[in-house]
Amino acid sequence: MLKCLSYCHSYLYADDIQLYYSFPRESFDEALIKVNLDLERLSGVSVNMCLKLNLNKTVAMLFERKQMREQCKHSVHILLGDTEIPLSNESRNLGLIIDTDLRFISQVNLLCKGTFPNIKLIYGCKEFLDIRA
Incomplete structure (x- = not known):
């Protein structure tokens, strides 16, 4: 299934797939084209294999300075x-909440809350x- 990818790197875990593409800032427009081409191919292969991609769990993240x-x-x-993937500032990855600033604030807050x-x-005893x- 992943042999259809020409530009993106991928990681698989169970039924989850993550695509990664690293590029210099000046290649932004070219990077979008390449990522979209790989997604188009992946979508076609998944249809041929009778697999449904869950768009409700699909987000895109851009790791760059906030500005x-x-x-x-x-x-x-x-x-x-035909669906545009939303750009998100954070996402779950095997239970870990990753944010685009790589500060893990939501992850730490979740752990503290628990x-x-x-x-x-313990303090009561x-x-x-x-x-x-």
Whole structure:
């Protein structure tokens, strides 16, 4: 299935596929064309193999300085069939929330949110805990 890709690199895990394409800033327009060509081929192969691509879980991310992302986000038009793939600032990857700034703020917040109730529970038992143990 992935032999149809000419430009993008891909990673597979179970039924998920991720495409990556790295390019210099001055090749932005050419990069969009190449990514769209690979998506067109991938879409055709998936139809031939009776596989359905889930557009509800599909997002595009642009890793660049925030100022540059803001300048070019209106120029990003990535299509899968007739549907434009939305540009997102974050996405889940095997349970890890990755953001375009690579600061992992949402991931840390999620972990803290899940950890806080346990810390609160332990704090309520502090007089029964021996700090020397």
